Amino acid sequence: MKTMTKAKSATALPLNTILDGDCIEVMNSLPENSIDLIFADPPYNLQLKGDLHRPDNSKVDAVDDEWDQFSSFAAYDKFTRAWLKAARRLLKPNGAIWVIGSYHNVFRMGAELQNQGFWILNDVVWRKSNPMPNFRGKRFTNAHETMIWASKSEGAKYTFNYEALKALNEGVQMRSDWVLPICTGHERLKDENGDKAHPTQKPESLLHRVLVGSTNPGDVVLDPFFGTGTTGAVAKMLGREFIGIEREEAYRKVAEKRLKNTRKFDREALQVSASKRAEPRVPFGQLVERGMLRPGENLYSINGRHKAKVRADGTLIGDDVKGSIHQVGAHLEGAPSCNGWTYWSYKQDGKRVPIDVLRQQIRAEMAERPN
Numbered sequence: 001m002k003t004m005t006k007a008k009s010a011t012a013l014p015l016n017t018i019l020d021g022d023c024i025e026v027m028n029s030l031p032e033n034s035i036d037l038i039f040a041d042p043p044y045n046l047q048l049k050g051d052l053h054r055p056d057n058s059k060v061d062a063v064d065d066e067w068d069q070f071s072s073f074a075a076y077d078k079f080t081r082a083w084l085k086a087a088r089r090l091l092k093p094n095g096a097i098w099v100i101g102s103y104h105n106v107f108r109m110g111a112e113l114q115n116q117g118f119w120i121l122n123d124v125v126w127r128k129s130n131p132m133p134n135f136r137g138k139r140f141t142n143a144h145e146t147m148i149w150a151s152k153s154e155g156a157k158y159t160f161n162y163e164a165l166k167a168l169n170e171g172v173q174m175r176s177d178w179v180l181p182i183c184t185g186h187e188r189l190k191d192e193n194g195d196k197a198h199p200t201q202k203p204e205s206l207l208h209r210v211l212v213g214s215t216n217p218g219d220v221v222l223d224p225f226f227g228t229g230t231t232g233a234v235a236k237m238l239g240r241e242f243i244g245i246e247r248e249e250a251y252r253k254v255a256e257k258r259l260k261n262t263r264k265f266d267r268e269a270l271q272v273s274a275s276k277r278a279e280p281r282v283p284f285g286q287l288v289e290r291g292m293l294r295p296g297e298n299l300y301s302i303n304g305r306h307k308a309k310v311r312a313d314g315t316l317i318g319d320d321v322k323g324s325i326h327q328v329g330a331h332l333e334g335a336p337s338c339n340g341w342t343y344w345s346y347k348q349d350g351k352r353v354p355i356d357v358l359r360q361q362i363r364a365e366m367a368e369r370p371n
């Protein structure tokens with residue numbers, strides 16, 4: 001991993017490097033339609049007026065750096081327009097972008113995303129479990145930031161690892177409000193004086209969720225406002241390729257050191273729960289054709305109240321109904337739909353076994369012998 005001054009050629013991607021320079025210029029030097037995901041944490045344009053002090057009169061280490069200063073909203077909008085245009089050019093047609101910001105800038109970025117033809121998929125509220133208090137007591141404690149997740153265009157086939165996110169959330173669908181702590185303790189990088197190396201270092205937990213949810217191993221993730229390299233570090237751990245752009249040398253150095261000390265998780269650990277939609281379809285009839293279930297054999301409903309007989313063509317017949325495993329289940333339950341795979345069981349050695357076990361067996365065979 002090394003810092004480069006410019007992308008080497010117009011076609012090759014400088015993978016796993018931190019590029020030095022203005023992100024708009026650098027992005028424009030990279031090949032178009034080449035990036036799977038962009039994570040952008042741009043300047044907030046905080047418009048701070050004077051120093052902020054705690055009740056004990058100590059000065060708050062706020063974001064007052066030169067890189068966060070813009071002369072007006074118009075200047076900030078011009079900058080936003082330019083970097084989003086450059087980012088859009090880089091994205092593959094099915095690529096996606098995440099932007100993160102506070103109330104100072106996120107609405108301006110949201111409007112510009114839509115103006116440029118990106119398609120907003122969600123806004124996600126990162127609720128900080130340990131926010132900084134509002135010292136003046138004149139407004140609410142600012143306890144969240146907003147992320148916008150957008151595909152390159154409406155109808156694009158963006159990556160969404162629904163099952164993996166659900167698994168991360170203990171089997172419950174992942175919601176759009178994420179409660180995660182701000183970056184503190186060992187994770188917070190320090191300079192040689194023991195001060196924060198960067199005022200806005202994001203927590204790795206946030207990037208972990210973003211990357212597990214919206215990329216796959218081997219995908220290329222670009223961060224045009226790399227800072228301390230949080231995106232790169234998490235991408236590396238998760239087996240994704242990264243490209244960082246950062247124009248401040250001090251931050252590039254911090255990021256380089258961090259990345260050097262970051263290890264990729266092993267291959268097995270990187271496998272996540274697959275999306276059900278991505279798993280190969282197995283027709284119920286195949287279980288019958290292959291003799292895993294025999295015509296005439298009874299299947300039993302999950303609640304034990306109903307049974308139906310398997311027919312030679314892979315349909316079921318009950319007392320007053322015949323049809324697919326799903327249709328018969330739905331009819332018997334008086335429900336608009338039913339997932340027959342999880343509704344029906346067969347009997348083996350006197351015990352009920354869900355028919356889905358047989359489907360998984362076939363899928364496992366398919367995975368061992370692709371094509």
Ligand SMILES: C[S@@+](CC[C@H](N)C(=O)[O-])C[C@H]1O[C@@H](n2cnc3c(N)ncnc32)[C@H](O)[C@@H]1O
Pocket residue numbers: 021022023024041042043044067198200201202203224225226227228229230231245246247248251
């Ligand atoms: C909000 S911080 C990103 C922090 C980062 N997410 C992290 O976890 O460390 C924005 C960064 O963008 C950099 N930056 C600002 N304008 C830039 C530009 N035009 N080109 C490249 N980098 C820029 C700043 O130096 C700063 O480090």
